[in-house]
Amino acid sequence: MAILITGGAGYIGSHACLEFLKAGHDLVVVDNLSNSHEEALRRVRQLAGRDFPFHKADIRDAAAMKRIFASTPIESVIHFAGLKSVSESVSKPLLYWDNNVAGTIVLLHQMTAHGVKRLVFSSSCTVYGDPASVPIREDFPVSAVNAYGMSKVTIERMLHDLVRADPSWRIASLRYFNPVGADASGRIGEDPNGIPANLVPYITQVAVGKHPFVSVHGTDYPTHDGTGVRDYIHVTDLVLGHLKALDKLEAGPGLVTYNLGTGKGSSVLEMIHAFEKAVGRPIPHRLLPRRPGDVAEAWADPALARKELGWQATRGLDQMCADAWRWQTMNPNGYATA
Numbered sequence: 308m309a310i311l312i313t314g315g316a317g318y319i320g321s322h323a324c325l326e327f328l329k330a331g332h333d334l335v336v337v338d339n340l341s342n343s344h345e346e347a348l349r350r351v352r353q354l355a356g357r358d359f360p361f362h363k364a365d366i367r368d369a370a371a372m373k374r375i376f377a378s379t380p381i382e383s384v385i386h387f388a389g390l391k392s393v394s395e396s397v398s399k400p401l402l403y404w405d406n407n408v409a410g411t412i413v414l415l416h417q418m419t420a421h422g423v424k425r426l427v428f429s430s431s432c433t434v435y436g437d438p439a440s441v442p443i444r445e446d447f448p449v450s451a452v453n454a455y456g457m458s459k460v461t462i463e464r465m466l467h468d469l470v471r472a473d474p475s476w477r478i479a480s481l482r483y484f485n486p487v488g489a490d491a492s493g494r495i496g497e498d499p500n501g502i503p504a505n506l507v508p509y510i511t512q513v514a515v516g517k518h519p520f521v522s523v524h525g526t527d528y529p530t531h532d533g534t535g536v537r538d539y540i541h542v543t544d545l546v547l548g549h550l551k552a553l554d555k556l557e558a559g560p561g562l563v564t565y566n567l568g569t570g571k572g573s574s575v576l577e578m579i580h581a582f583e584k585a586v587g588r589p590i591p592h593r594l595l596p597r598r599p600g601d602v603a604e605a606w607a608d609p610a611l612a613r614k615e616l617g618w619q620a621t622r623g624l625d626q627m628c629a630d631a632w633r634w635q636t637m638n639p640n641g642y643a644t645a
């Protein structure tokens with residue numbers, strides 16, 4: 308029996324494929340390659356020394372999904388496929404509702420039709436909106452201020468309704484904080500389309516000279532140095548949390564929700580300084596006004612995942628930066644370098 312990984316060619320999906328293969332699981336991967344590269348999967352196969360079928364298909368394509376479920380016995384699904392740009396979701400809301408929400412509905416229908424009722428869903432700390440306090444616990448209220456966030460809130464709600472209607476489902480919803488870094492091999496990593504909106508890929512591109520400086524968005528937040536604070540988590544730690552979540556589904560039916568974060572907040576300036584250590588020279592940056600829509604501080608209370616999954620992040624900022632830097636220097640133009 309295999310695990311179906313949707314969005315397996317993407318940044319987090321490709322790292323998940325690698326760790327699941329290393330743990331001995333058989334995989335089937337589906338990805339529409341809209342924001343990802345088949346080259347990532349070629350490298351995953353190489354790194355793991357194992358093969359798996361890949362289907363270039365869109366999860367919204369019910370006929371294609373039906374063929375995939377019919378082609379291999381599937382026992383569970385790890386669902387990464389989705390769009391993730393906040394700004395794009397504001398300008399193209401229907402694209403986000405369609406890809407993320409409608410796509411998940413097609414997937415859930417196909418899972419139901421094929422008797423597959425084990426799911427690990429890729430949610431986000433974005434569901435907490437602007438939290439009233441930090442650290443953020445799973446029982447904090449959910450709220451979303453843009454279509455991307457609302458798509459995650461909606462899918463979580465849908466999963467809740469599904470489990471209530473049919474208690475035999477086993478579902479884990481994992482709320483990611485800020486995934487960064489790359490596999491220690493430097494062979495797979497984050498390869499954003501166009502100019503990155505997220506801090507870490509932007510820093511690495513400044514460090515290789517693609518942009519002149521990092522814009523520090525906001526220096527007057529009520530944080531220790533005035534810049535935004537986030538819970539950066541190494542992508543390998545994050546995907547290992549999925550392996551633990553899948554194990555947890557063995558324990559019994561129902562819906563469980565966990566934060567995947569380190570429990571440690573780092574500011575934008577601390578992140579830039581950590582990168583300077585990894586790169587060995589200063590990273591040019593400019594102090595600028597706040598970016599609309601950003602919150603001052605968001606970091607996890609990861610105690611529930613530690614207690615119930617036996618999982619915790621072990622890789623610190625230095626390793627996140629060193630691994631992101633290795634990926635960037637080995638692949639200055641991402642997968643297009645190959």
Ligand code: UD1
Binds near residue numbers: 600601
């Ligand atoms: C963003 C999304 C979040 C999504 C996550 C996915 C927004 C408002 N939030 O999180 O919903 O789940 O990406 O990875 O877009 N910063 C700079 N300069 C930059 C870029 C960022 O100073 O060029 C700062 C931001 O103000 C923030 C921190 O760096 O304080 C992290 O930003 P980013 O990497 O974009 O992540 P989030 O905004 O936390």
